[in-house]
Amino acid sequence: MRVVICGGGVIGACTAWFLRRRGIDVIVVERTEVAAAASGKAGGFLAGDWCAGTPLDALARRSFALHAQLPEQIAGDWGYRAMSAYSGFVAADSDPRRDSPSALGWLSDGVIIAQRIGTPKTTSIVHPGKFTSATMNGALALGAELRLGRVTGIVRDADEIAAKGVEVEGSVIEADAVVIAMGPWSLLAAQWMSLPAVYGQRSPSIVYDTGADVPADALFLEHEDGGSAVSIEVFPRADGSTHITALSDIASLPLDPAAVTPDQDAIARLQAMSERLSPLFRPEKIIARQACFRPVTQDGLPLIGKVPQSEGLYVATGHNVWGILNAPATGEALAQLIAEGTTQIDLSPFDPARLSPLDPSLLQAR
Numbered sequence: 167m168r169v170v171i172c173g174g175g176v177i178g179a180c181t182a183w184f185l186r187r188r189g190i191d192v193i194v195v196e197r198t199e200v201a202a203a204a205s206g207k208a209g210g211f212l213a214g215d216w217c218a219g220t221p222l223d224a225l226a227r228r229s230f231a232l233h234a235q236l237p238e239q240i241a242g243d244w245g246y247r248a249m250s251a252y253s254g255f256v257a258a259d260s261d262p263r264r265d266s267p268s269a270l271g272w273l274s275d276g277v278i279i280a281q282r283i284g285t286p287k288t289t290s291i292v293h294p295g296k297f298t299s300a301t302m303n304g305a306l307a308l309g310a311e312l313r314l315g316r317v318t319g320i321v322r323d324a325d326e327i328a329a330k331g332v333e334v335e336g337s338v339i340e341a342d343a344v345v346i347a348m349g350p351w352s353l354l355a356a357q358w359m360s361l362p363a364v365y366g367q368r369s370p371s372i373v374y375d376t377g378a379d380v381p382a383d384a385l386f387l388e389h390e391d392g393g394s395a396v397s398i399e400v401f402p403r404a405d406g407s408t409h410i411t412a413l414s415d416i417a418s419l420p421l422d423p424a425a426v427t428p429d430q431d432a433i434a435r436l437q438a439m440s441e442r443l444s445p446l447f448r449p450e451k452i453i454a455r456q457a458c459f460r461p462v463t464q465d466g467l468p469l470i471g472k473v474p475q476s477e478g479l480y481v482a483t484g485h486n487v488w489g490i491l492n493a494p495a496t497g498e499a500l501a502q503l504i505a506e507g508t509t510q511i512d513l514s515p516f517d518p519a520r521l522s523p524l525d526p527s528l529l530q531a532r
């Protein structure tokens with residue numbers, strides 16, 4: 167059996183690795199480069215129990231456990247480490263606490279830590295780009311193939327039901343099964359099959375070179391910016407980089423993943439907020455000013471499973487803010503579904519058939 171995976175982000179890489187572990191032939195087709203989009207630019211924060219009480223709970227718990235096991239199973243160093251997480255706020259200029267020393271010594275006065283919301287047992291982190299690349303390299307070492315190219319369509323049998331392969335800019339790669347894992351660009355696949363809409367939600371981020379100066383504590387802080395409260399997230403990683411993000415905005419998704427750029431005003435505001443948090447976030451320590459689009463669905467849950475009204479077509483996207491966390495369990499479940507037709511984790515909350523398919527004529531202008 168041969169499976170073609172469209173998209174070399176974290177979801178495509180994990181799916182490739184779990185399929186290859188079962189000995190299934192895999193070809194990954196990636197338009198730009200592995201981890202070119204959100205999977206290379208995310209924070210990498212992982213939480214085992216923060217989805218409790220939601221349909222994501224079992225997937226997140228399984229994936230959190232897999233993240234802890236994968237460093238022993240895949241070669242490479244992607245900085246997996248357990249960490250604590252804290253919530254708090256930055257005292258406004260009018261707040262008498264603005265001169266109070268922070269409970270965490272590396273933060274500036276007035277950065278008030280309210281509570282510990284994650285412990286090294288419940289929260290951890292990876293470098294997402296390095297994790298994605300190592301997992302893809304692990305799949306390649308097991309015999310998977312990576313081809314650079316843009317998937318432009320699906321080839322079906324004479325009845326127009328069963329997938330027979332994918333079109334890649336004029337050529338055809340034959341396959342017994344096809345997985346759509348193109349992040350927010352999975353939207354384009356609604357031209358080729360019955361799929362609900364997938365949207366892209368843009369977020370800017372800045373990455374600082376902080377070396378060993380910032381301890382392994384993730385921060386979720388409220389910060390006043392121009393009269394409104396903004397949530398800012400700080401993720402120090404094991405390779406000495408600290409990823410800071412805030413200020414999601416609505417922007418149209420460029421057709422080419424390589425053309426994603428941040429809004430310069432948002433970056434300037436994020437930089438000013440970061441400098442207020444700690445003297446360690448100095449301009450000369452910036453190693454990346456970037457943006458990426460999270461794949462989001464209408465009901466906020468991912469699409470994982472068989473594509474309706476077809477045979478041999480699967481989708482795995484729409485993981486929103488938890489794509490790095492939930493990638494291993496998504497890849498594992500898809501490999502089970504493709505190989506055996508059943509899964510350990512109940513995928514029914516993520517069944518693509520739960521949402522109305524997008525009208526393909528809406529995409530024709532793109």
Ligand SMILES: Cc1cc2nc3c(=O)[nH]c(=O)nc-3n(C[C@H](O)[C@H](O)[C@H](O)COP(=O)(O)OP(=O)(O)OC[C@H]3O[C@@H](n4cnc5c(N)ncnc54)[C@H](O)[C@@H]3O)c2cc1C
Nearest residue numbers: 173175176177197205208209210211317349488489490491
């Ligand atoms: C600022 C930010 C911070 C985040 N932080 C976290 C976090 O801390 N923890 C967490 O769990 N999640 C986080 N996320 C979410 C996470 O990054 C995403 O959910 C995840 O990366 C999505 O992975 P993906 O593989 O579905 O998509 P992508 O990473 O978008 O990959 C899709 C791939 O498909 C390729 N592609 C597109 N079109 C085609 C085509 N026609 N043919 C072939 N290939 C194609 C693209 O080039 C791309 O490489 C964050 C996201 C953002 C934006």
